[in-house]
Amino acid sequence: xxxxxxxxxxxxxxxxxxxxxxxxxxxxxxxxxxxxxxxxxxxxxxxxxxxxxxxxxxxxxxxxxxxxxxxxxxxxxxxxxxxxxxxxxxxxxxxxxxxxxxxxxxxxxxxxxxxxxxxxxxxxxxxxxxxxxxxxxxxxxxxxxxxxxxxxxxxxxxxxxxxxxxxxxxxxxxxxxxxxxxxxxxxxxxxxxxxxxxxxxxxxxxxxxxxxxxxxxxxxxxxxxxxxxxxxxxxxxxxxxxxxxxxxxxxxxxxxxxxxxxxxxxxxxxxxxxxxxxxxxxxxxxxxxxxxxxxxxxxxxxxxxxxxxx
Amino acid sequence: xxxxxxxxxxxxxxxxxxxxxxxxxxxxxxxxxxxxxxxxxxxxxxxxxxxxxxxxxxxxxxxxxxxxxxxxxxxxxxxxxxxxxxxxxxxxxxxxxxxxxxxxxxxxxxxxxxxxxxxxxxxxxxxxxxxxxxxxxxxxxxxxxxxxxxxxxxxxxxxxxxxxxxxxxxxxxxxxxxxxxxxxxxxxxxxxxxxxxxxxxxxxxxxxxxxxxxxxxxxxxxxxxxxxxxxxxxxxxxxxxxxxxxxxxxxxxxxxxxxxxxxxxxxxxxxxxxxxxxxxxxxxxxxxxxxxxxxxxxxxxxxxxxxxxxxxxxxxxxxxxxxxxxxxxxxxxxxxxxxxxxxxxxxxxxxxxxxxxxxxxxxxxxxxxxxxxxxxxxxxxxxxxxxxxxxxxxxxxxxxxxxxxxxxxxxxxxxxxxxxxxxxxxxxxxxxxx
Numbered sequence: 001x002x003x004x005x006x007x008x009x010x011x012x013x014x015x016x017x018x019x020x021x022x023x024x025x026x027x028x029x030x031x032x033x034x035x036x037x038x039x040x041x042x043x044x045x046x047x048x049x050x051x052x053x054x055x056x057x058x059x060x061x062x063x064x065x066x067x068x069x070x071x072x073x074x075x076x077x078x079x080x081x082x083x084x085x086x087x088x089x090x091x092x093x094x095x096x097x098x099x100x101x102x103x104x105x106x107x108x109x110x111x112x113x114x115x116x117x118x119x120x121x122x123x124x125x126x127x128x129x130x131x132x133x134x135x136x137x138x139x140x141x142x143x144x145x146x147x148x149x150x151x152x153x154x155x156x157x158x159x160x161x162x163x164x165x166x167x168x169x170x171x172x173x174x175x176x177x178x179x180x181x182x183x184x185x186x187x188x189x190x191x192x193x194x195x196x197x198x199x200x201x202x203x204x205x206x207x208x209x210x211x212x213x214x215x216x217x218x219x220x221x222x223x224x225x226x227x228x229x230x231x232x233x234x235x236x237x238x239x240x241x242x243x244x245x246x247x248x249x250x251x252x253x254x255x256x257x258x259x260x261x262x263x264x265x266x267x268x269x270x271x272x273x274x275x276x277x278x279x280x281x282x283x284x285x286x287x288x289x290x291x292x293x294x295x296x297x298x299x300x301x302x303x304x305x306x307x308x309x310x
Numbered sequence: 311x312x313x314x315x316x317x318x319x320x321x322x323x324x325x326x327x328x329x330x331x332x333x334x335x336x337x338x339x340x341x342x343x344x345x346x347x348x349x350x351x352x353x354x355x356x357x358x359x360x361x362x363x364x365x366x367x368x369x370x371x372x373x374x375x376x377x378x379x380x381x382x383x384x385x386x387x388x389x390x391x392x393x394x395x396x397x398x399x400x401x402x403x404x405x406x407x408x409x410x411x412x413x414x415x416x417x418x419x420x421x422x423x424x425x426x427x428x429x430x431x432x433x434x435x436x437x438x439x440x441x442x443x444x445x446x447x448x449x450x451x452x453x454x455x456x457x458x459x460x461x462x463x464x465x466x467x468x469x470x471x472x473x474x475x476x477x478x479x480x481x482x483x484x485x486x487x488x489x490x491x492x493x494x495x496x497x498x499x500x501x502x503x504x505x506x507x508x509x510x511x512x513x514x515x516x517x518x519x520x521x522x523x524x525x526x527x528x529x530x531x532x533x534x535x536x537x538x539x540x541x542x543x544x545x546x547x548x549x550x551x552x553x554x555x556x557x558x559x560x561x562x563x564x565x566x567x568x569x570x571x572x573x574x575x576x577x578x579x580x581x582x583x584x585x586x587x588x589x590x591x592x593x594x595x596x597x598x599x600x601x602x603x604x605x606x607x608x609x610x611x612x613x614x615x616x617x618x619x620x621x622x623x624x625x626x627x628x629x630x631x632x633x634x635x636x637x638x639x640x641x642x643x644x645x646x647x648x649x650x651x652x653x654x655x656x657x658x659x660x661x662x663x664x665x666x667x668x669x670x671x672x673x674x675x676x677x678x679x680x681x682x683x684x685x686x687x688x689x690x691x692x693x694x695x696x697x698x699x700x701x702x703x704x705x706x707x708x709x710x711x712x713x714x715x716x717x718x719x720x721x722x723x724x725x726x727x728x729x730x731x732x733x734x735x736x737x738x739x740x741x742x743x744x
Contacts, residue, residue, distance in 0.1 A: 069467075069498055070449045072477045078451075099451035119503050119514060120444075123396045125425035143506050144397075151398045171522070172501040173563065174469045175645050181528065181561050183647035185554065199531030200553070202561060204508070204524060214528070220498070221563075225507060308510050310364050310517030 005269050006245040008063070008161065009262050012041020016255055017051050021060045023259040024266025027245060028055060029094070031065035034074060035081060038169055038222060039065055040251050049088045061091035067116050068219060069174070070097040082107045094139065096120075105134050112136050114161065118169065119143055124155035131158040137244065142168040142229065146304045150241050159244035164231045165261050166249030168302070170212070171223035178216050196252055211296055213252060224252065229302035230289065232264060233281050239272045257292045264289055329612055330577070331584040333389075333487065334601045337591055338367040342377045342388070344598045347737045348696050349605030352387040353377075354420060356590060359407055360392040360400065362444070363590050364516030371414050378415035387417040391590075393442040395500065395514040396425040405433045412437045420465065422500070431460055438462055440487065444500045444514070448474060450481035457484045465586065468494050468568075469640045472580050479581040490570040490577060491600055492588025494639060496522050496563045496650075523651075525560035528553045559652035566649050569636035571628060572620055574607045576641075595663035598739055599631040599694075606698050627694075630661040630741065658744075664691060665740040668725065670733055677730045679719075685742050686718035693730065695738035703731040 008027035011017045017028050030051055033042035043051065048064065055062045064085055068074070078099065085093065086108035095101050096117040104111055115121065115130040116139035127138035137159035140152060153160045178194045194200065194216040201211040202223065210226035229249075231238070238246060246265060250258040264285045272279045293299055334350035336342035345353045355377065356368040369377065369390075378388045390411050394400070404426055411419065412434045419437060421427050422444035430439050441447060441456050446467035453464050463485035466475065470488065479486060495502065502513055504521035511517030529550040554561070568588070570577055577585060585608070587600055603624045611618045628636075634657075637649045665679035685691060687705050694700045708716045708728035719726050 069446055069469075069501075070452065072449045072474050075449055075451055097449070097452050098455035099449050102451055102455055118501060119506075120395045120423075120500050122514070123398050123401060123423075123425055125401050125428075126396065126423055129424040129428055143503055143512070148398055155398070169501075170503050170507050171497050171563070173497045174640070175496055175563075175565070175650070177496070177561075177563055177650070178528070180645070180647035180650050181652070182553065184650070184652055185558050201529055201531070201550075202526040203529060204526050207508075211529075212526075223504075303506070306510060308506060308512045308517070310512040310515040 003242055003273075005239060005243065005273070006061070007248070007262065007265055007269060008245050009248040009258060010040055010065075010250045011051075012039060012250070013043070014047055014050055014054070016040065016250070016258070017054055017060075019255055019259050020250075020262050021054070021058045023262035024270075025060060025248075025262050027061045027063055027091075029063045029065055029247070032081075033218070034077070035064075035066040035068050035100070037065060037068040037219065038251055040253075045084055045088070048085070048090070052089050055091075056089070063092040063094060063114065064090050065094045065116075066100045067094050067096040067118065069172075070099045075099060078103050079107055082111075086111060092137070095135075101130075101133060101135070114139060116161075117141075118172075122148075124152045127152070127160075128155075128157045131156075137161055139163075139247070143303045143308070145306055145308075146234070146237060149238070149243075149304075153241045153243060161245040161247055162238055162243050163229060163247045163249055163302075164235065164238065164265065165229055165247075166253065167213070167228050167251060167297075168225045168249065169222055170225050172220060174220040176216055177221040178214060209296075225302075227298045227300040227302070228293070229304075230286070230299040231301060231304055232268060232286055232289070234301075234304070235265065235268050236272055236276075236279055236281065239269065240276070257289075260288050260292050326578055326581070326612075329608055330582055331487075332601065332604055332608060333584050333586045334597060335492075335587060335590040335592065336377070336597070337363075337589075339369065339373045339377055341594050341597050343380055344594050344737070345601050346381050346384050346386045348598045348601040350386060350601050352389060352417070352584070353381065354389040354391055354586075354590075356391050357407070357411065359403070360394050360396075360426065362391060362393050362514075362516045362518070371410050374411070374414040374416060382415075388415070389418045389420055389440065390416050391442070392419045392426050393422045393444050394516060395444070396423045397512075397515070400515075401425060404429045408434045408437060418463075427459070427461070440465060440485075443467055443489065446499045446501070450478040453478050453482045453484060453486075457482055463487055463584070465489075465584075467499060469498060471643075472576055472641050475582060476580050485583040486581065487584035487586055488577075488582045489568060489588055489639075490582075490585045491568055491604065492592075493567050493634070494565050494588070496565040522563040525562055528561040562650070562652060564651045565645065566637040566651055567632065567634045568639040569628065569632075570638060570641065571603060571607060571624060573638065573641065574604075574611055574620070575615070575618060578608070578611055578615075593631075593659075593663060595661070595739065595741060596631040596659065599627055602694070602696060602698070603627050605696070623700075631659050633657055633659045660743060661692075661741045662744050663739060664742040665719070665726070667693070667695075667734045667736060667738040667740065670730070670735055672733060675730060675733075676727050677734050679726045679728055679740060681719040681721060681724040681726055683742070684718065684720060685740075687716075689742060691740050691742045693732070693734055693738055693740050695735060699734075699738065701732050 031039040092112035094116040114137040115135040139161040196215040213224040331351040334345035336353040422442035440463040443465040465487040505513040669678040706729040
C-alpha cells in the first residue's frame with residue numbers, strides 16, 4: 001500500500017475548517033488566543049469542540065497549536081486547557097516549550113505530541129531526542145533546504161512535517177515595537193489596533209519592492225516573510241522521501257486563496273499516490289494559485305534551494 | 311548551588327549567605343585574563359565550532375588550556391558557549407569537540423540544542439551542561455524539566471522579569487543565570503531569522519548580521535486614521551500609506567543595552583546565582599571596566615547588605631565604556647518607546663584604552679606602559695585597576711626603550727616609561743577621553 005501523506009492547513013474559524021476539508025485537507029491546525037501562536041484566528045473552546053466533531057464526521061484530524069513562548073502565568077491555566085483538549089478529543093498538540101510536553105504527558109497521554117520549535121527545529125538528532133520524550137512528529141524549520149529535509153527524514157525515528165506553502169514568521173519579540181515607534185514619533189496609537197488585520201508592513205531600503213508584514217498582538221511583535229513559499233512544482237521530491245505531513249500556512253490569507261491552494265496540493269498528492277512512477281507536475285495546478293496570488297508577494301522556493309553560510 | 315535562607319517577606323526576597331557568580335565574556339585569551347584579573351568568578355568563551363559568534367576571535371584548544379590555567383590561579387572557571395541550533399551536517403564531530411573541551415579543563419558548556427546536550431551527558435559526564443538563553447526559558451515547569459534532565463543550571467530568557475525569576479527560584483532548586491549587562495537581541499532569543507532572509511546568513515549558527523539594527527520604513531496598506539497616501543510613481547500597484555513623516559527617525563527593532571547596576575540588591579535578593587555580562591565581541595577596555603564595577607558593587611553589598619548604597623562613580627565608570635544608551639530590559643516591565651534606539655547610529659565609547667601597565671618602579675615613580683592607543687604629553691589620562699584603584703593625571707615626561715624622551719606615544723605595543731602620580735601595578739589600565 002502506498003504511504004499516506006497528510007495535507008495540513010491552518011484554520012482560523014469553523015467556516016475555514018469546513019471549506020478546507022472540502023478542498024481536501026486531512027489535517028487542520030487550529031489554536032486559541034493564549035497558547036496558540038500566530039494563528040489565522042483564535043477559536044473558543046466551544047469552537048474547538050465543534051471543529052473536532054466536524055473533523056471526525058468528515059475525516060480530518062484536528063491538531064491544536066500550543067507553540068507560544070510559555071511564562072509562569074500561562075502555566076496557571078495549562079492543566080485545565082489540556083484536560084479540555086482531551087475531553088474535546090483533539091488528535092494532537094503542537095508544542096515548543098517542555099512545560100506543554102510535560103502537561104500533556106501527565107494529563108492527556110492519549111493526545112499525540114508534535115514538536116514545533118519554529119526556526120529551531122533544525123536537525124534529526126534533536127527531533128529524535130524529543131521523540132524519546134514522547135513526541136511523534138517534528139515540524140521542521142522553514143529555513144532548511146531540500147537536501148537537509150531529505151537527510152532529516154532519512155534519519156528520523158518520528159514523523160516529519162514540512163511547510164510547503166505560505167508565509168513564514170521571521171522575527172518574534174515580546175516588545176511592543178510598533179507602539180513604541182509611534183509613541184517615539186509623538187503619535188501614540190490611541191486604542192487603534194496594530195494586529196494583522198491592520199495591514200502594516202516594513203520596507204528595507206535595499207529591498208524597496210518587498211513588503212514584510214508586521215503586527216502586534218498580546219504575545220508581542222511579529223514580522224513575517226515578504227514572499228510565500230510554494231514547492232508545488234517539486235512536491236514529488238517530498239512525497240518520494242515519505243514526508244508524513246505537508247503543511248499549508250493559511251495565515252494572513254483569504255479563505256478563497258487557501259482553499260484553492262489546498263485543492264492544488266490535494267490534486268498533486270492524489271496524482272502522485274495513484275501512480276508514483278508516472279507522476280508529472282502540471283502547470284495548470286499552479287496557474288489557479290497564481291491567479292489568486294497577491295501581486296505584491298512573490299511565490300518562491302523559500303529556503304528549499306538556498307545555501308546558507310554563517 | 312548557592313546556599314539560601316528563605317525569609318517570609320515580599321516576592322521571595324531572601325538573605326543570601328554566598329555571593330552570586332560574576333560571569334564575564336572573553337572574546338580571546340587576553341580578554342579572558344583581564345576579565346579574571348578584574349574580578350570575574352567565571353568567564354565564557356567561544357571555541358572554533360558550535361558557537362554563536364562565528365566572526366569572533368575564537369579560542370583554539372591550546373588557548374583554552376592556557377586560559378583555564380590562568381583562571382585557576384584566581385579560582386575562576388571557564389565555560390564554553392556551544393549554543394548554536396545544530397543542523398544535520400553539524401552532528402558528526404560534536405562528541406570529539408566536547409571531549410577536547412573537557413581535556414582542556416573547561417568546566418561547563420552553555421548549550422541550547424538537545425543534540426549537543428545529550429552527547430555531552432552521555433560521552434563527557436564530567437563536563438557540566440548549562441542551558442543557554444537561546445532556549446528562551448521563561449517558566450518554572452520548563453526549568454524543572456531541564457533539571458530532571460540532569461542540568462545543574464539554566465540561563466533564563468532575557469524576557470524574564472524579577473517577579474518571574476522569584477517564582478522560578480521558589481519552585482525549582484537549580485542554579486539560575488541571568489544577563490545583567492550588555493547588548494540584547496530584541497527578539498525572543500532564537501526566534502529571529504532576519505539575517506537568513508536578508509543575507510542568507512544563519513543567525514542561529516552564528517551568522518547574525520544584526521538586521522534588527524538596520525533602518526526600516528513603516529507603512530500600511532489601506533489608509534488608516536494615522537496616515538496619508540504616498541505619491542506613487544508606478545501608479546496604484548504600490549499605493550501605500552507611510553506611518554512616518556519626512557523628518558521622523560526610521561523604524562528599527564534595535565534595543566538599548568541592559569544595565570542592572572542600579573539594582574544589585576534586587577538581583578541578589580531574588581536569588582539569581584550567576585550574573586552574566588554580555589559581550590564576547592567587546593574590547594578589553596569594556597570588559598575590564600564593566601567587570602570591575604560589578605565586582606565592587608557585589609562585594610560592597612555582601613560587606614554590609616543593610617547599608618549598601620550605589621556609588622555614583624560606578625555609573626560614571628560604566629558610561630566610559632558604553633557605546634549605547636542603557637536600560638533595565640524586562641526586569642521591571644515590558645520595554646516601551648524609551649527603551650529602543652531610533653538614533654542614526656551607535657556612538658563610540660567616550661574613552662579609549664591608551665595603555666597597559668607592565669611594571670612599576672617605586673624608586674623613581676615611573677611605570678612601563680605598553681601603548682594601546684595614541685597619547686601625548688600634556689593630555690589628561692586616567693589609571694584604573696581592580697578593586698576600584700583610580701586616579702587622573704596629565705601625561706608628563708616619557709621615554710622610549712632606549713631612554714630617549716618622547717612627545718607622543720605613536721606606535722602600537724611600544725614600551726614606554728613614564729612618570730606616574732601614584733603607584734600602579736601590572737594589569738592596571740590607562741584610558742584617555744577622545
